[in-house]
């Protein structure tokens with residue numbers, strides 16, 4: 402009953418998305434990874450561009466990582482792009498370039514978790530594995546009246562078991578897409594469309610006027626503040642960029658030389674004097690912004706420093722003509738700084 406109603410609703414109301422009806426596991430994989438932490442509207446452009454640049458698993462595997470990051474630029478959560486790249490190489494090395502067709506092998510690919518593996522297995526290969534993402538958790542928690550913390554692994558397991566009973570053998574891919582579509586379009590986080598919902602008559606939350614109370618989500622994340630002071634050295638239309646370290650946020654993306662300190666007060670003149678960097682004009686702060694990551698709040702400050710000559714380069718730094726700054730993969734904060742400071 403639940404499954405029939407869901408699929409009937411999906412057949413009539415599903416959105417027309419570029420990956421709808423797709424059966425190529427590579428393309429399904431790319432769409433699923435892009436849509437994690439990304440809105441559908443923004444994701445569509447990236448999906449098209451990514452597949453134009455890397456139309457096959459082999460093409461993705463053969464590309465240098467910097468090129469993959471460049472195409473990904475602006476989507477954030479760069480580990481997704483790195484994992485896609487590493488997994489493409491894994492598919493070429495371990496499966497001769499053919500996407501694996503059984504759940505354990507798909508799940509074994511780098512960066513592929515339970516949700517993505519189930520989505521690919523069901524949509525591309527017709528295997529009945531329920532894909533449980535945030536949309537599905539919310540929808541099922543409300544429909545079934547589950548008051549456990551949906552951030553807890555045990556609750557996810559409970560929802561998965563529930564979906565396992567509903568998922569049909571003949572249309573598992575449509576079932577998973579329909580569940581996600583319900584959560585994204587009808588049973589939304591705020592102001593769900595209960596009056597238009599095909600499940601309202603059987604929905605626990607709606608029938609008990611507890612839609613606002615569900616799902617229960619208790620998450621304890623400690624957010625740490627970090628203060629990044631970026632120095633945009635300028636000399637003869639050239640500046641310096643550096644590649645970020647491998648063991649920190651924005652791994653291997655490019656940025657201006659950075660001084661990270663414990664607060665927002667940065668005495669730039671003192672810093673330049675201490676490091677014997679001669680400037681030709683009084684250095685000035687040209688922009689500042691805040692950027693929220695899952696566990697970090699970044700306070701970023703940008704200073705333009707016109708210098709007599711560019712300071713000596715340290716490891717991972719290079720001189721870059723200002724006109725070429727756009728060629729480098731950078732984090733969102735630096736991208737916005739480039740727009741503000743250089744109108745690039």
Ligand code: SF4
Pocket residue numbers: 540543544587588589593594595596598599600601604605606607612
């Ligand atoms: S009736 Fe409302 S709360 Fe219940 S499943 Fe439908 S949209 Fe969600």
